[in-house]
Each structure stands twice: as structure tokens, then as C-alpha cells.
Amino acid sequence: MAASVAPMGNSEHLGREHFGVVIAGGGPVGLLLAGELRLHGIATLVLEQAPQGQGEPRTLSLHARTLESLDRRGLLTDFTAAQDSVPGLADYRRQLNDHGARGHFAGIYQLGRNAAEAEQPHGLTLPREVVKELLGKRAEGLGAVVRHGQEVTGLEQDGDGVTVTVRTEDGSYPVRADFLVGCDGGRSTVRKSAGIAFPGTGPSVVARMGRAVFEVEGGGELPIGWERTDGGWYMRMPDGRVAVTEWEVPDDLESPVTVAELAESIHRVTGLRVTLSDPEYVTRFTDSARQASSYRAGRVLLAGDAAHVHFPAGGQGVNLGMQDAFNLGWKLAAECRGGAPEGLLDSYGAERHPVAARVLHNTRAQVALMRPGPQVDALREMFVDLMGIDGVNTYLSEIIYGTGIRYGSAPDDHPLVGTFARDLPLTTPGGPTRLAELLRSGRPLLLGLNGGGSAVLDAAAPWSDRVERVRAEAERPYATALLVRPDGYTAWAAEGAVDTRSLRAALTAWCGPERAAG
Incomplete structure (x- = not known):
């Protein structure tokens, strides 16, 4: 997909700019999405209203599923090093970890006590500006254009794209895009301009x-x-x-x-x-809790706080938004490139809307459990006892940390379909690696394990231009073969004898029709 990008200082050409995707909002969600799109070569512009370096100095907690996803893009080491460079935050996290708890539900610090076997048992705590710096560096390093002090004030869309109106201190100018994504917060101009309703509940605290x-x-x-x-x-x-x-x-x-x-x-x-x-x-x-009625209106999409707002109990907001970006990025890129399977882009809203609805539900429950009064005192005491039960603790931990998410699957699918593909040490012809490292490119991964992968990889040859095909050995594999989506979730799996017809159907559904090799 071609894009014409004019120099920022030449106002004569600004109105002729055409990007694959324009993102309104340069917070963590918008910058992460920009990097995901650039992995696939989509011309991407991020427009952030605040001047560079300005913004509310908040601290963010990054939870297990977000850290697992960052690991699959090779970013986790940078985030961990950044936390270690802020002594007060690192010490605070270590104190929590020493007590065996990663976080709280309604202020009851009992979560994660039985999570020693988890892939990422401990969260990270970082200033918001540091998260933005890390994600912005990645996005710009991959070729995204990021502009500060520029506000999206309106849009007009047609069948071919969206014309975005941008206001700067020097005036306004239009930008053309194939798609516009609103990552511009709870009062999103993009959401309002696209006519997307934002129902929910008003404040009680x-x-x-x-x-x-x-x-x-x-x-x-x-x-x-x-x-x-x-x-x-x-x-x-x-x-x-x-x-x-x-x-x-x-x-x-x-x-x-x-x-x-x-x-x-x-x-x-x-x-x-x-x-x-x-x-x-x-x-x-x-504690206003609202959610967009739809995450898409034509060529306009929403992510992060533009799509959902809630009380920040458990630090779920930024994680929810970043997971939106991981889910949306590869799907929107496929739509921009052409040849995306029918319904792939709409699966973003179908998958992420229920996830956010559950977050709004649990934050409302937490606010109720935080109220003062003797009746709630008694309820909290019972809740402390309940959270000491492994099953209850696991249930609540999975809610807060996003590790219990399972996207839809068919009745005859393998039980792993729709779940996040766990990391796995591997030995490939190129040497030792991990499943997480094989997802760094942002492409779907087809993994054939322990000699059972030849038929699988051969069957997927017509998709070799879009799918990473890897044969590997694993000491303790949990499947014979796996098709893993770019966001880390399992699209297809098999144990024992492989039904290549179901594999080809899954490849067509998620990656598009087969193409002749070469």
C-alpha cells in the first residue's frame, strides 16, 4: 500500500498526505498500535494533542498478559530494565513479591499467591512517560510518524477512506487515511465524531x-x-x-x-x-463505567479508553488498552494490505468487547467491596477468607491480570484454540529458541513439533508468504502442532495424527486464501 508523506514544515503539501492508518492519541495504546502496524509495513501517523514531554505524570502497572505479549515482541527486557532504573518502584515491587502477592482485588492484597508457575508471575511498575518513551522509540524506529501538539478535531469518511481534520497552533490541515483509530481517551473526539454511543453508569464515588x-x-x-x-x-x-x-x-x-x-x-x-x-x-x-456500543464504524475504530472507561481498581486500564492494540494491529494491517479474510477486522470488536465488559463488571464489584460501613466490613472479612482458597485466588487473579481470556472457538476445536499459547523452550534447525521468540516478526506462526510437523508444514506451503513455518523439538510439548496468531493466541492445534483439512480451514479463516508458491 503506497503512502505519500510530506515534510512537516511544508504546509502546501500537508493536505496531500495519505497514510494507511492515522491514530488519534499518542499514549501507550496508540504508540503500541503504531509499532504493530509498522511491523507489517503500514504507513502510520500518530497525532498527539499534548506537546512532547507533557502529560499527567501517572504510574502504570503492567500485568502478566501484557508482559507475555511484550516478550513476544522482544520488548520485555527493555521494560524490565526501565523499572530497575527507578529504585523506589523496583523496591516496592520487590516488597510485594517477597510477600508472595502481586496485587489486590478491592484493596485486598492477596492476588497471585499461587502463581509461582506462571510465565510472568510478577508485574512491572513504570511511569507512564517511560512506557510512552519505550513504545514511541519502537514505533518511530520502525518508521511510524509521530507528531505532538496536534489534535484531531473532526473526520469525514467515505467508502475509500477517512479525511481527518488536524488542529495545530498554526492552524488546521487535513490528512487522508485508509483507516482512523481513536486512541484519544474517554472523551474521545473520534468516537463522538463517528457517532458511536458510549452507554454505561455514572459516578458513585x-x-x-x-x-x-x-x-x-x-x-x-x-x-x-x-x-x-x-x-x-x-x-x-x-x-x-x-x-x-x-x-x-x-x-x-x-x-x-x-x-x-x-x-x-x-x-x-x-x-x-x-x-x-x-x-x-x-x-x-x-467510577463512571462506560463502553462503546461498537468498536468500529466503517473505517473508524476505537481502542483503549476511547472504547472503555472504568474505575482504575487493580490497574487494569492500560493493560486492557494495550491488549486491544495487540489484537487490532495485525488484523488492521491485513485489511490495509488487501486480501484479509472476510470478517477478520470485525473479529477485533467481537473478541475485545466482551473482555472490556468483564473489566467494567469487576471494577463495579470492587467499588462495592470498598465502600465504608459495617456490612461491607463483614463482606471484606469473608472475602479475605475466600481469597485464601486456591481456586478463588486463581479465578480473581486471572480476571485482574487478563490471563483467563479465551476467545471464541467451535465445539469440535482442540481445547487450546482461543487460549494464549504458552511459551515453550524449543530446538530448531537454527538452534535453541522459545515459542515467544518466534513471534517477534508479528506474523502467524505454524509450529510442528517432535517429528510430527512435516505434513503440517507441507500443507501450509501455499501460505508461506504470510506464515512463519517452523519445525522444532520440545522436551515437553503440549501439542503436536500449533497455529499461533500474531497476538499470541492459538488459532488451531492438534495432538497425535494431524487433520490437514482443519489446518487449511484455519489458515484460510485467519490468514486468507492460499496462494501458489513463488
Whole structure:
């Protein structure tokens, strides 16, 4: 697919630009999606409203499924090294790990206690700007164009593409794209302009958060950790953030939050009077839970907070959005290149919409379990006991960390179909490797194991231009052959004798029709 990209400083040519995909929003989701598209050579433009280096200084928790996915793109080592370079965050994570818990459900830190065998048993904690830097470096290194201080203000689509209106400090200009993806947050201009509804529930709690120098009247410090009080919830993170949550929602949620408002909320929740100085930022958010009625309207798609918003209980938001990007990237790239199987792009919404709906459901449950009062006190005590049961702990851990996701499959499919393909040490003709490393290219992987793969790989020869075909030996394989999608999920699997007809059907459904070799 051709793309004409003019120099940024030449306004005469800006209106003639044509990209395969324009992404509105340069946060982690938009930048990750840009990198995924560039793996497949799709001309990609990212438009970020905020100037470079500006944005709310938040800290993000990256969970198991996200880390597994980053590993399959060769990015996990960089993310781990970045966390280790921030001593306070690394120490905090180690403290959690020493206690055998990776995180919480409704502030009950019991999750992951039986996850020692998990592929990624421990999460990562990183400043949002560091995550953006890592993903932006990758996207631009692969050839994506990223522009800051440029806001998408409108769109017009037709059967051939989308004309995107972009506002800068010097005026507005149009950009043409085959597809537009809105990664522009909960108040998404793209979603509104595309006429996609955003139903859900309104706020029942309000949280205020900030990072500043806090001084407690009479001496002492605000402790690190979580505390539930009669007035609400208090939280202080090792990076200096303080957050308080209350169940009295003010009428005015649109006016800018102030330092005094945060200090007053801290007093109501903790009983401590504090003064704040040198504020880095203060913000306010609620437990509004909304989800786009559809993730696609013609040539416009949504991902991340533009598609779903919820209370940030368990740190699920960025992980949910990044998993949207991993799911969407290869499908949208196939559509842009041409020859994609019918319905492949629509499978993005079909698969990801139910996943986000479950996240909204569990965050509503967590908010209910966090409420003050003796009835909830009793419920929480019972919940602590329940989370000590391995099955319950595993169930809740899989909900929060995304490791329980299984996409749809047919009744006669192998039980692995729709599940995330577990990493596996392998020996190939080229030497030792891992299943995760074989997905670095972002192409589907057909893996034939332990001498049973010859017929499998031969049957897939007409798809060799789109599929990585690998014969390997494994000490403890969990299948004879696997077809793994670029996002790491299993599209087809077999044990023992292989039915090549079902393999060819799966290759056609996910990779398109066969083509003559050469």
C-alpha cells in the first residue's frame, strides 16, 4: 500500500498526505498500535494533542498478559530494565513479591499467591512517560510518524477512506487515511465524531490524586500503602502519589481540581490535616463505567479508553488498552494490505468487547467491596477468607491480570484454540529458541513439533508468504502442532495424527486464501 508523506514544515503539501492508518492519541495504546502496524509495513501517523514531554505524570502497572505479549515482541527486557532504573518502584515491587502477592482485588492484597508457575508471575511498575518513551522509540524506529501538539478535531469518511481534520497552533490541515483509530481517551473526539454511543453508569464515588510535597500538621508523614477508613479510602504510592476516594460525589466535576480540594479530602478520609507545596499535578476521577456500543464504524475504530472507561481498581486500564492494540494491529494491517479474510477486522470488536465488559463488571464489584460501613466490613472479612482458597485466588487473579481470556472457538476445536499459547523452550534447525521468540516478526506462526510437523508444514506451503513455518523439538510439548496468531493466541492445534483439512480451514479463516508458491 503506497503512502505519500510530506515534510512537516511544508504546509502546501500537508493536505496531500495519505497514510494507511492515522491514530488519534499518542499514549501507550496508540504508540503500541503504531509499532504493530509498522511491523507489517503500514504507513502510520500518530497525532498527539499534548506537546512532547507533557502529560499527567501517572504510574502504570503492567500485568502478566501484557508482559507475555511484550516478550513476544522482544520488548520485555527493555521494560524490565526501565523499572530497575527507578529504585523506589523496583523496591516496592520487590516488597510485594517477597510477600508472595502481586496485587489486590478491592484493596485486598492477596492476588497471585499461587502463581509461582506462571510465565510472568510478577508485574512491572513504570511511569507512564517511560512506557510512552519505550513504545514511541519502537514505533518511530520502525518508521511510524509521530507528531505532538496536534489534535484531531473532526473526520469525514467515505467508502475509500477517512479525511481527518488536524488542529495545530498554526492552524488546521487535513490528512487522508485508509483507516482512523481513536486512541484519544474517554472523551474521545473520534468516537463522538463517528457517532458511536458510549452507554454505561455514572459516578458513585470521586477520587482525588496528586503528587506534591506533603506536610502533616504536628509532624509525621503520610504512610505508604492503602488504608480504608470510615470516610473512604486513602492510598500513597512509593512514587509520591497520594489518592483519596470518597462516596460523596460533588455536583461540579468539571471545574479544575485544586490543591486545597485534595488537602480537604485527605482530612475527611484520614483525619490528618496536611499542607501541600510544589504540586507536580492534581487530578480528579470517578467510577463512571462506560463502553462503546461498537468498536468500529466503517473505517473508524476505537481502542483503549476511547472504547472503555472504568474505575482504575487493580490497574487494569492500560493493560486492557494495550491488549486491544495487540489484537487490532495485525488484523488492521491485513485489511490495509488487501486480501484479509472476510470478517477478520470485525473479529477485533467481537473478541475485545466482551473482555472490556468483564473489566467494567469487576471494577463495579470492587467499588462495592470498598465502600465504608459495617456490612461491607463483614463482606471484606469473608472475602479475605475466600481469597485464601486456591481456586478463588486463581479465578480473581486471572480476571485482574487478563490471563483467563479465551476467545471464541467451535465445539469440535482442540481445547487450546482461543487460549494464549504458552511459551515453550524449543530446538530448531537454527538452534535453541522459545515459542515467544518466534513471534517477534508479528506474523502467524505454524509450529510442528517432535517429528510430527512435516505434513503440517507441507500443507501450509501455499501460505508461506504470510506464515512463519517452523519445525522444532520440545522436551515437553503440549501439542503436536500449533497455529499461533500474531497476538499470541492459538488459532488451531492438534495432538497425535494431524487433520490437514482443519489446518487449511484455519489458515484460510485467519490468514486468507492460499496462494501458489513463488
